Amino acid sequence: MKIRIKDNSIRYRLTKSEVDQLAGKGEVTGRTEFAPGSPVFYYRILSADVSEIVAKFDQKGITLNVPKDQTRAWAASDNVGMEQYQDIDDEASLRILIEKDFTCLQVRKEEDESDHFPNPLAEQSPV
Numbered sequence: 001m002k003i004r005i006k007d008n009s010i011r012y013r014l015t016k017s018e019v020d021q022l023a024g025k026g027e028v029t030g031r032t033e034f035a036p037g038s039p040v041f042y043y044r045i046l047s048a049d050v051s052e053i054v055a056k057f058d059q060k061g062i063t064l065n066v067p068k069d070q071t072r073a074w075a076a077s078d079n080v081g082m083e084q085y086q087d088i089d090d091e092a093s094l095r096i097l098i099e100k101d102f103t104c105l106q107v108r109k110e111e112d113e114s115d116h117f118p119n120p121l122a123e124q125s126p127v
Contacts, residue, residue, distance in 0.1 A: 023075035053084035
């Protein structure tokens with residue numbers, strides 16, 4: 001699972017097995033270690049009894065709660081992603097995006113993409 005954070009936007013990309021794991025077991029977790037003795041940063045998505053996608057941040061990291069029905073429907077469909085805007089206050093919101101991770105159009109030797117979704121643009125012939 002990959003995350004990308006920019007300003008008030010957070011984007012998750014999940015491989016095929018991670019999408020299946022989220023739909024089946026109800027949880028996908030990633031972690032990043034920074035330095036000896038530092039806390040581990042966790043980022044997770046939970047399939048939960050909620051009415052909409054909700055992001056929470058605490059000392060351990062970021063947790064997204066996604067409605068169970070929405071998670072299962074997304075995993076079984078060709079839909080690329082799920083999106084939610086979470087109000088922060090009267091003037092700001094957090095954009096939350098969860099997407100299926102596609103293979104890159106150009107081969108990257110340092111990256112294993114065997115568990116990625118086929119890129120729909122890869123089959124288009126050049127103009």
